[in-house]
Amino acid sequence: MNLTLKIWRQKGPQDKGQMVEYKVTDISEHMSFLEMMDVLNESLVAKDEVPIAFDHDCREGICGMCSLHINGEPHGPDRGITTCQLHMRTFKDGDTIYIEPWRAKAFPVIKDLIVDRMAFERIQQAGGYISVNTSGNTQDANAIPISKHNADLSMDAAACIGCGACVASCKNSSAMLFVSAKVSQFALLPQGKIEAADRVRNMVKQMDEEGFGNCTNTGACEVECPKGISLENIARMNREYLKASII
């Protein structure tokens, strides 16, 4: 298939950047989206042009590195997948595809399609952990009774790979789905209860300081999340936050 690509090019953080049009030909419908980008980059290198910078790592949907905003949606038009799992058969011959970086003040562009997602790391460091003494006398986690229901919900929340699609899809650039998943995965387990109040307070404080927008419950994040993280987590985070602030 032959495609027209409109891709965001930006030399560095200070560069203004612009959309640049590229044509790619003979693209196989079996290729992943990133493989199509590889083909384009090889052709650019062959022409002595600077290849397009984009994030990728595992290419099997679990690392959370790939991050393209494709035709107006994070990770493209398919549901429950990352960009590396998006296949070219989703598109038609002759299509024009817009490829942009995540857009949020808290995710500044480093180069082309790569954004700095360290804001997520700082939120995680603010409280997304449990303090466990690893001196050798650590209690076996399986010795602590946990209901199946809570264990499942916690596991579902922990499926978040921190890719940032929630922020990219949100009209407010809100990070609440990410933060609520990280809050929930601990809040649901006995090990997480001890630091629950400090955790939610500190993570929300850090989230606000990073400049993410405010959630208005549009639900776009849940739809676009490659791991299907539920809005229930945001409600849980709100409850945890109120509990920590008022009680």
Place this chain on the structure above:
Amino acid sequence: MSGFLSSSIARKVAMSLSALFLIIFLVIHLAVNLTSLFSEDVFNEMSHFMGTNPLIQFAMQPVLIFGVVFHFVMGFILELRNKKARNVKYAKFNGAASASWMSRNMVVSGAVILAFIVLHFIDFWIPEINTKYILGDMSGVLPGEEGYRYFEELQHKFVNPLRVGAYVVAFILLGLHLAHGFQSAFQSIGFNNKYTKCVKNLGTIYSIVIPLGFIIIALCHHFNH
């Protein structure tokens, strides 16, 4: 904003609490107005009671005005802050793929509702305040006439088709605002559980029934004058 309201979640909760308060107010407002379709006397009596009872006038009315002003001011502040959170716009953004028009345009429906409230205040509230507290006439009766004036004034307002049209448009936008706002208010205060489907259905019914009720009242008075 400082203290508790400096946090994004606290602002969300404050928005939803003021919304839930206004949701309850709309039910009361509609219930009183509906009586105008069935009995002129009942409507007059209720209007006079609401308009002269000190508890309603000096305790509940200021709370209501605060609730309305707070909801609008906070709503617009949050919208501006949220716009700032994305300093570079997407060349292509397919918002409709993942969220409803209502949820993405609460500020649009909110602005129309605000314009309606200004009109509504000019139509009813300001003349009432003027008659009762500036001119000091608490009788509810027009000079030289018998019986309360409220029903007459209500019908008179809905003679002009342009005003009726404006009211109908505003109520449709109110319905769209509520279609997202009702269940969103519950989500914001942390209510998301096995009853959420029920809340969503209730929200859909509420967002249709309440504005439709007001529309029917406006149209009935327009055509029956």
